[in-house]
Amino acid sequence: MTPCLRFVSAAILKVDGRGLNACFDVIHQLNVRTPADVRAMLEQGGAGLTNGTQLPGMVSRLVSELQVVNVERLLNSCGVSAEKVTAVGQRGPVCGREFWKQTGSATSIGDPAILAEATGLTVMDHFEQRDIAKGGSARGLDVLPMWLLLTKAVDSISARPKIVVRLDHSIELFYLPARRKNRPIPPIAYRQLGPGFALLQQLQTLCDTQPITQPVSAASVADLLGQLKLEEVAADSPHQVQTVCDAIVQQMPELLASSVVLNHSLETFWADSIHQAIDQHFPRSPEFAEMIVLGRGARREKLVQQIADKFPGVTVTTDVQRGWISGAVGASIAAILATLHVDQVSGNLPDLTGATAARVLGRITPGNPGNWRGVLGQMELAARQTMPLREAI
Template sequence: MSLAATSGADDGLYIGLMSGTSLDGVDGVLLRGPSPQWMTLGHAHRPFPHELRQELLALNTPGDNELHRSAVAAQGLAEVYAEVVHALLAAAQVSPSDVRAIGAHGQTVRHRPDLGYTWQINAPATLAEHTGIAVVADFRSRDVAAGGQGAPLVPAFHQAIFGREDRSVVVLNVGGMANLSILRPGLPPLGFDCGPGNCLLDMWCEWQTGHAFDANGEWGAAGHVREDWLADALSEPYFKLPPPKSTGRDLFNADWLNQWLGPHGLTDGPVSDGQMARDVQATLCELTARSAALAIHDHAPDAVEVVVCGGGALNGDLLRRLGEQLPGVRVGRSDAHGLDVMQVEAAAFAWLAWCHLSAQAGNVAGVTGARGARVLGALYPA
């Protein structure tokens, strides 16, 4: 991966860490930049221990003793973050003193910009202690304080990597949620969360099969889309809201899924009819594809290419459905542009850490709805 240099802080090494709403673990990327161009030097991944994953998932909804539980979970998250950092340093044979900063997004458990807050579980001081590297964290809060959604924060980074001077491009990141970046020649990027990504798919798959996700979408591909069920799902008011907008597990969660399943006689328990179970999965996959495609039709009708990244890019059935919904548009993965699908968001937070140290704005006000450009994050020195 390479992208054009931008004026700012001195050249150096930066690490980005990302653990998204899919809760599949932590991805870390080591970057060198900014001049003459940003280069990816390494990638590492660590899955969450089962107990930590379950606790992070549980903390997305109200429960007992949340303050204590979230503090303990934050320490566990910092330990996994540190493991990823040490793996990156070892593989690249780099000393902690050579790295200028780590950008650590934290784990979103509540996102309520309508109430003026967003909450990412994190322990950046612990991470700085464990690694001996300065940490930049809490990227969303300043944008929310300025009246923004605090998300998505990646469109400016997407513009730098995937933007083209001769055509309009959409970057579709499919993590637990799905978000779009609309990149047009000569114009600032646009972007918003378009709806669920993998979260509902993974939830239903785990309920029915015991597996955390549907590998390559093969289980769901054997199902049939129930168009009446899909129409019910697409009636969700969020899909019709104008941007700027953002969403998360506060909306698309087990309660949402059960409310959708209930009228069709289904619950969150195992379904005895295997074909019916696969039909639900196929319909949920179509929901992710069609909600994204509808957003692209409405807000980026001139797009000639859609670059897909995030864990959802590994779902072949989802990519096929996106292609069917976007005839005449080239749909492909970010790998073709030199950046692995699981590295894009982590790389973005390394870049945002550089922006913080450079005193450069990390948000795009036209994307988030903030009152203006803001330097994002808080610094925890080594």
């Protein structure tokens, strides 16, 4: 389970098989809207975390209590007893990248002890920290679970890759090759294009104060954002996003003429950037079979159509068309990271994160004795199985 700033989302996954041969199916999903006061605290950087004035203890408790409510509602609504759940993967919103400059990573908001105590389930969280401990940046950590979620292990060599476009707080691209049974992980590509809706929301607050109504050309917007090196801006860094906003106000105030102008200009820029990045950085052969658009951008039909127009002949689908609610993919990724920990499979790809070695990710907070014994039993069973040398930890 994982919350974005708007929702606290949870999903129950059915897992068939183990490790890289496992098949994951989302069988139940649910989200709870984040209360306005909690969301305001998160948007302000976790009650002072960004400037180091105080630790986000209150925010962690509030988010964790929402997660408890979500887990209980989800189990009750689908009739699944807690005894049948192996573990909970917990990921919260991130805040405070400036405060944590020594690692280059933000801290995750949420208290696993509250979730474990209330539900009796073993909780696994802090997936990023083990990668950071080995010198990684933890960026691109969702690549492997995304690949496992959206591809099926097959024997055929004719299966084609997929492209995933996640248009949300930030814009991320995933190249997911076909998954073959009992084979090592093939090359998976990942590209981050900088802040998406994190930048749009910040700029929308400035639109009403700008009376200029001059038209804006797509080329000029692309040139300016290219000069600002938007790809290097972290969406969870309020300072970096604010710096970009200040530069736009000074150099291109006409972009803020109205909310309509701003949305149209950024959507055009996003579609062009996505096409250019895929063309330049992802393998061209074999041709990819499908493009999947996730996140808030998937709910903008014009934006999805703009992206589809850039790739004629390619099937473009969204999480809405697949029946996934807001946040279900993020919650599923957290669950898969927890499953990889139980199966003792490394969850990071050093070539993407920059870590010096692959590691089993996550920190464990035991649930009640019965659930904890079940988790230990599965981890012991996984440890007895033979793994390829490149995956052994």
